[in-house]
Amino acid sequence: MRLIHTGTYELYEFYDKQIPLYAILSHRWENDEVTFQDLRGGRGPNMAGWGKILGCCAQAAKNGWKYAWIDSCCIDKSSSAELSEAINSMFEWYRRAEVCYAYLSDVSWKNSTRGSNEVDFKNSKWFTRGWTLQELLAPQWVEFYDKDWGEIGTKSSLADLITSTTGITHLFNFGEACIAQKMSWASRRETTRVEDQAYCLMGLFDVHMPPLYGEGKKAFLRLQLEILSKSDDESIFAWYDSSGNKSGLLAPSPERFRKSGNIKRGNFDAKRPPHVMTNQGLRLELFLTAAAEAEVQSTKLERLSIPFTAATPQVSNSFLSPSYLAPLNCVLVSTDGRHPYRDNLVALPLSKGVDINATRGWSRRGELQFVESSELRGLERAVIYTIFDPPAHSYGRPGTVLIRTPSAPEFPFSVSQQYESGTGAYWTPNCEEGHMLKSFYREEELAALLFTSKRITKFALVIGSSGSVFWVDVQVVIGNISLESLVQNFVRSKDVRGGGERLSRDLSDGRVVSVSSKKQFQEGLYRYIVDLTVERKVV
Structure with a gap:
């Protein structure tokens, strides 16, 4: 010294x-x-x-x-x-x-x-x-x-x-003070370097780690992992996120704890087995109860009126995974320190991962909820593996997608069906430049257009985002399968790649449909230009 x-x-x-x-x-x-x-x-x-x-x-x-x-x-x-x-x-x-x-x-x-x-x-x-x-x-x-x-x-x-x-x-x-309370004290504070948001809190949580300037927001993730390695305080998960997007179980920054100052540790599940970090993510043994999607998307922390019953994760045919609530060993108290809600617990909203037949890949989705401990009797403990790395999209910006096609007769197709994943994006057909998809670039955003010609030839243009990766693909459609079913089956088997590479597919009438994309940035928004062409197949 x-x-x-x-x-x-x-x-x-x-x-x-x-x-x-x-x-x-x-x-x-x-x-x-x-x-x-x-x-x-x-x-x-x-x-x-x-x-x-x-x-x-x-x-x-x-x-x-x-x-x-x-x-x-x-x-x-x-x-x-x-x-x-x-x-x-x-x-x-x-x-x-x-x-x-x-x-x-x-x-x-x-x-x-x-x-x-x-x-x-x-x-x-x-x-x-x-x-x-x-x-x-x-x-x-x-x-x-x-x-x-x-x-x-x-x-x-x-x-x-x-x-x-x-x-x-x-x-x-x-x-x-619990972890959530300490984080709330830091939530309104700033540092010149983003890494210092984590480094300046190490002493407060009695952890040590080497500073790595250049790692950016990953420093705060490392801090939380260090805290988890020596603490069973579940209030580390009690942060707020009103975006509705899927995210990692850990907060991307202290700012997310801004409303967590009145959270304290509870003792709802005193026999909870310790959490363990594995190569599949954070292993937790929690009580899970099914929750209606509308309730989980609520932005207010309030007592739920829906009934609670023992719930085992089930296979879902929907692209958007079903949601569950996991009561934490945390309670909310009033600002004067009283416990008007001492029988109520803070519950974490969780959503099943893409791999619907396994326990891994669970993520957080939606705001914290409030449940009464008396209504949680009879629940069965479930072993799950949650993701813990906040996805890159958390720091991205929304964007728009413009679909451009040649004029007839070079492009004798019209849109017969359209699909959106229901997360806020929607199509604006027949705009000046083509078909526009607005409010895009969100986690697991999906949209598709089904193009049909007079020859009954069909193909689907599928657009999506996975984390920070924007992608586009074409699928040839045979039969009368619905566009929604086609999209869901396609996404589950897709090896996602981003970028503007050109993709081509052979159509049943001997022609070839091709798609390519370009990325732009205009007025603070990402803009993706997707070009569709149909040509005679060269033999």
Whole structure:
């Protein structure tokens, strides 16, 4: 650990039991901060961030602390090994500090009235940063200072104001909060690097992992997997998603826990076997109960009125898998800490995977629900394997698909049937450029057009998305099979490939139908151009 001397501003290194008493600084990074290299090179006094170092050291020296730790200049960030050690040790460094000085550079406390003081305090950007969450919670003693190093108060004296600002009800006992509550505290905070959304929370959950800048949002997935490896707290699954799309069991970002601050651990299923990570996904043994699709798609957490009976996953002929509810060992409490819903449980909406004859491939779909524990008697425990990697489509944008065909007589086909998977997309026939499919590019989106000629020749244009992959294909139709049945059977056997490769199929009348696609981006939306042609087969 490298510390700065509060009198000479020189840096010293200490190890383990040699570490002296020290103060520590919590602040927002701003322009022209003094780095380790700047301080060693003598450039610090000429930089804007030097005043912050002087203020911290002066306050620490005044209070009798010979050393201080300041992240901007006490870490050599050019060393990946040192940076990794610092990130993994930072929570402990803040916890062991004798005092933490929280420097609010955008607050002028002494020159304002009490009312405006509190408004300025609550509006400080310090409360919006990811790293300052651990800097608030880890130290037992935190002192707040304004931009001129005027004293504002301590974490204890300002507790009510801090709680109303942050929603944190466990300022001095954060270890008693469940995972969902801790995540909710981070849900409104930002970091410059997306990976830091995960790295800044490691200490709060007492986990360690090497930082890998460049991994993007996968860092938050790794964090949750590390938490799962040492905790049976099922509130990690109690996040909100109103999109209605299928997703992994783990949240893509802390933001999804924004409404989870009132969730607490319960004890509905005390004998629940531990979850296990396998090469097929997360293995869970849950009580499952069938749920109506309309109920699962609800965006409100409210008590369900549908009856609950023992349910075993059944094979479904529908492309959209049936939905089930899995009660978690979590309850929702009121903001004053009472338990008006202590007999009600938070339930996870789950949907069967594409492989309908196995336990694997389950995913989350829809919002959290509310069920009464008394109505769940007699359920049978089911073993399932859930996906845990948030699919790439979670970060995509909706799009449109334009179908273009040649004019007659080169293209003697017309649309006799059309199909949509029922997730919001719909066809707009006979538009200026062709047939338009709107609101596309969602998980397992499906649509199809059946083209028929006067010779009773038929083929189906099938369009879909799987994760972040857009694909298009052509199927020759024989007989009177419905377009919906054709699409479902086709998708189950399809080896999905994306891109604009040209596909060709031989028709029964000796001609060949071909399809190709191009990808564009217009006004913030993806746009896929699909060209259909029919030509004489060349022998």
